[in-house]
Amino acid sequence: MDAATINYEAFREEVRDFALTRCPPEIRAVVATYRKLSRKVWYPWQRILFEHGWGAPSWPREFGGTGWDQRQRVIFDEVMAECDCPPQYHHGLRHLGPVIIEFGTPEQQARFLPGILNGEDWWCQGYSEPGAGSDLASLRTTARLEGDEYVVEGQKTWTSHAHESDWMYTLVRTSKEVKKQQGISLLLIPLNSPGITIRPIRTIDGWHHVNEVFLDQVRVPVANRIGAEGQGWTYGKFLLERERLGGANIAPHHKALERVRALVAQELKGEGRRAERELLQHRLLRAEAELLGASELGRESVEAVIEGRALGMLPAVIKLSTSVTMQTISQVALDAVGERLAPRFRRIEGEGPNAEAPGIEWVQNYMYARVRTIYGGSSEVQKNVIAKQLFGM
Amino acid sequence: MSFQTTPIVSGDTYEMAHRFAREVEQELAGIADPAAQAAILEKRWAQLTALGWTVTAIPEEAGGAGGDLGELAALAGGAGRAGLALPIASACGVVPALLAGQAALADVAHGAMRVAVILPGAAQDDPAGALRGGATLDGAVVGIETPPTPTHLLIVLEAPEPLMLLVPVTTPGIESASYLRIDGRMAADFRFAAIPINPSWVLARGPAVLQRAAAARDLGALLTCIECVAAMGALLEQTIQYLLNRVQFGAPLASYQALRHRVADMYVEYESLRGITARALRAAAQGEGEPWQAIAFAKLRLGEAGRAVAESAIQAHGGMGMTEELPAIRLCKRLMMADFEYGNRVFQAARLLADAA
Numbered sequence: 001m002d003a004a005t006i007n008y009e010a011f012r013e014e015v016r017d018f019a020l021t022r023c024p025p026e027i028r029a030v031v032a033t034y035r036k037l038s039r040k041v042w043y044p045w046q047r048i049l050f051e052h053g054w055g056a057p058s059w060p061r062e063f064g065g066t067g068w069d070q071r072q073r074v075i076f077d078e079v080m081a082e083c084d085c086p087p088q089y090h091h092g093l094r095h096l097g098p099v100i101i102e103f104g105t106p107e108q109q110a111r112f113l114p115g116i117l118n119g120e121d122w123w124c125q126g127y128s129e130p131g132a133g134s135d136l137a138s139l140r141t142t143a144r145l146e147g148d149e150y151v152v153e154g155q156k157t158w159t160s161h162a163h164e165s166d167w168m169y170t171l172v173r174t175s176k177e178v179k180k181q182q183g184i185s186l187l188l189i190p191l192n193s194p195g196i197t198i199r200p201i202r203t204i205d206g207w208h209h210v211n212e213v214f215l216d217q218v219r220v221p222v223a224n225r226i227g228a229e230g231q232g233w234t235y236g237k238f239l240l241e242r243e244r245l246g247g248a249n250i251a252p253h254h255k256a257l258e259r260v261r262a263l264v265a266q267e268l269k270g271e272g273r274r275a276e277r278e279l280l281q282h283r284l285l286r287a288e289a290e291l292l293g294a295s296e297l298g299r300e301s302v303e304a305v306i307e308g309r310a311l312g313m314l315p316a317v318i319k320l321s322t323s324v325t326m327q328t329i330s331q332v333a334l335d336a337v338g339e340r341l342a343p344r345f346r347r348i349e350g351e352g353p354n355a356e357a358p359g360i361e362w363v364q365n366y367m368y369a370r371v372r373t374i375y376g377g378s379s380e381v382q383k384n385v386i387a388k389q390l391f392g393m
Numbered sequence: 394m395s396f397q398t399t400p401i402v403s404g405d406t407y408e409m410a411h412r413f414a415r416e417v418e419q420e421l422a423g424i425a426d427p428a429a430q431a432a433i434l435e436k437r438w439a440q441l442t443a444l445g446w447t448v449t450a451i452p453e454e455a456g457g458a459g460g461d462l463g464e465l466a467a468l469a470g471g472a473g474r475a476g477l478a479l480p481i482a483s484a485c486g487v488v489p490a491l492l493a494g495q496a497a498l499a500d501v502a503h504g505a506m507r508v509a510v511i512l513p514g515a516a517q518d519d520p521a522g523a524l525r526g527g528a529t530l531d532g533a534v535v536g537i538e539t540p541p542t543p544t545h546l547l548i549v550l551e552a553p554e555p556l557m558l559l560v561p562v563t564t565p566g567i568e569s570a571s572y573l574r575i576d577g578r579m580a581a582d583f584r585f586a587a588i589p590i591n592p593s594w595v596l597a598r599g600p601a602v603l604q605r606a607a608a609a610r611d612l613g614a615l616l617t618c619i620e621c622v623a624a625m626g627a628l629l630e631q632t633i634q635y636l637l638n639r640v641q642f643g644a645p646l647a648s649y650q651a652l653r654h655r656v657a658d659m660y661v662e663y664e665s666l667r668g669i670t671a672r673a674l675r676a677a678a679q680g681e682g683e684p685w686q687a688i689a690f691a692k693l694r695l696g697e698a699g700r701a702v703a704e705s706a707i708q709a710h711g712g713m714g715m716t717e718e719l720p721a722i723r724l725c726k727r728l729m730m731a732d733f734e735y736g737n738r739v740f741q742a743a744r745l746l747a748d749a750a
């Protein structure tokens with residue numbers, strides 16, 4: 001079907017109807033109150049989508065994808081956000097799947113894709129290391145070939161979801177002889193392999209998201225290497241190319257803005273608090289203007305992809321600006337509820353007398369929002385990339 | 394040599410308070426269990442009162458040390474530099490100010506009485522359930538900072554008649570839930586169910602009560618600012634050290650201009666807060682002009698600068714900035730929480746606007 005024959009409005013209605021009738025209310029409540037999206041929340045929804053044939057909107061049809069065009073995918077993401085369905089940002093589906101589809105052997109595709117699609121296998125991303133964050137190419141976890149196995153030795157860190165995953169797709173160094181980007185390979189490592197230790201990292205928002213993963217003489221079959229040895233960096237780049245539209249979905253941001261606007265009205269009710277209320281409302285207006293601009297850039301990006309034009313710096317611009325706007329929105333929320341709720345913010349997930357205090361999620365949200373300018377390409381690194389293009393040097 | 398901050402009020406008291414606070418911080422650092430942390434705070438609180446911190450500003454005739462505002466500022470600064478997780482502004486400043494001239498002051502001085510303060514406008518979940526007096530005490534307050542195991546609540550009520558009450562926490566009908574805040578300080582929610590007001594609780598009544606409460610709140614805000622200037626200075630030093638030591642792309646992060654400028658911005662924020670706080674301290678100490686205004690401006694600035702500096706420090710630390718690992722990040726949380734003590738920046742802005750109108 002080409003764009004001329006697709007009725008996008010009807011499609012939007014169909015998706016909305018599905019979301020509202022099929023996504024369990026308890027799951028939507030988790031999303032609506034910004035509680036932790038763990039595998040427990042994600043999996044059942046992925047299962048429902050899978051059974052409906054919508055498990056992998058961004059994959060080609062022959063691998064279980066929907067065959068939707070770019071615009072339909074955007075509509076799908078927008079409606080998901082609007083209806084508080086968990087965003088399909090799991091690592092297997094969004095990150096690893098496309099790489100296996102592009103670079104995996106038919107055996108690897110048959111072995112790994114179905115579990116990703118139906119949600120039975122859960123994946124995490126083992127890229128960052130203590131010494132390799134922004135400078136990822138300096139990673140030092142090594143994989144030494146011994147017969148038909150690699151022996152992996154080293155440490156990963158900041159590994160989101162490692163504690164609830166079955167597999168980690170991992171960048172490892174297979175050669176020290178060449179330029180640092182070239183000696184890197186991509187291995188798929190079962191997390192129940194002997195020699196793996198996973199330790200939680202306590203983060204400032206009190207949730208357990210990230211882990212340290214220690215690899216001590218972990219044996220991984222060569223058959224678990226994706227693509228050629230030494231080409232892992234290229235696959236990482238490929239992924240970024242594929243993912244660059246991910247940030248163009250501003251719908252969750254608009255949703256957060258609406259929620260905070262309602263929160264401000266609710267928290268700072270009445271004539272007595274009018275001045276305080278208006279100070280916050282003014283900041284939200286400025287955030288809204290930024291989001292409206294970003295939405296338009298998102299729309300342009302989608303058009304560009306549909307028409308096969310270059311995206312240029314737009315994805316980086318959208319990421320830079322919306323990450324800060326989301327931080328602003330979370331700051332306003334904190335200002336609205338802080339006196340009442342910041343002191344009561346629980347340190348540890350689900351514990352303490354105030355774990356269920358209504359609105360407490362805004363404190364967590366504020367703390368967690370700090371990461372938006374750190375991960376997925378920190379703001380400083382993105383600005384370096386943009387400036388290089390602007391100056392041509 | 395890299396940057397070292399200068400305290401607003403230096404001297405022996407400052408050094409002593411800083412040493413104490415640093416020891417507490419080191420002792421708490423390795424401990425995740427809230428109950429174990431609370432036990433440490435309890436022990437340290439006993440030491441701190443034995444050292445005489447809480448009598449600093451109590452007049453000699455009431456059994457205190459008769460120190461002035463400068464002495465209090467030195468304590469707050471020293472404690473703040475290491476993010477001491479104990480209520481210094483409240484216990485050393487606000488409580489003695491509220492209880493001035495009262496017999497209870499002697500019990501506070503001896504450490505026999507541990508007081509949590511509830512001022513008018515204290516936060517509550519349901520505005521209809523705000524704390525109120527009359528024949529009985531009803532309603533609830535949440536997020537009240539407390540010393541370890543408080544014995545009394547010092548409550549200032551606005552309506553129907555201004556009252557200052559000193560209520561034993563064990564009074565039947567008071568329900569409390571206590572917890573640790575993200576900056577490691579203790580806090581509690583209190584619920585009051587139709588508790589008849591015992592005449593012996595009433596310390597004062599009438600409009601003067603509200604004036605005293607407002608002045609005490611401002612003293613709390615001022616001491617909080619002083620504490621936070623010191624915390625911010627320490628945070629700046631620690632961020633600089635981190636960037637000097639962390640290597641990415643083959644060079645220390647401190648060599649990248651984007652980060653150098655970020656740190657320069659943090660420094661400007663720090664100096665700006667230090668300036669307005671020093672001014673507020675002078676105004677308050679000398680009764681110059683309208684001290685409340687200078688304090689409101691300082692506290693407004695603390696809200697903005699505190700958050701900007703904390704957020705910048707987190708950003709500069711990258712992923713490490715998101716963890717509980719580093720003392721620097723614990724200082725960030727202290728700065729974030731301080732905004733909400735004694736009137737946040739929105740509250741301060743609103744009262745400055747009302748005054749200008």
Ligand SMILES: Cc1cc2nc3c(=O)[nH]c(=O)nc-3n(C[C@H](O)[C@H](O)[C@H](O)COP(=O)(O)OP(=O)(O)OC[C@H]3O[C@@H](n4cnc5c(N)ncnc54)[C@H](O)[C@@H]3O)c2cc1C
Nearest residue numbers: 125127128133134158159160378380649651708709711712
């Ligand atoms: C909650 C969370 C989840 C994460 N999930 C994952 C995951 O699942 N898998 C995974 O592999 N990784 C994950 N990460 C890691 C994340 O990608 C890194 O934190 C990020 O790449 C930054 O690296 P770093 O933390 O080492 O900071 P650093 O690289 O040390 O950076 C510190 C600061 O220096 C700045 N900086 C660095 N280089 C320059 C330069 N040349 N010029 C100017 N400024 C510079 C940075 O922008 C930052 O502000 C996660 C991180 C967090 C916090």
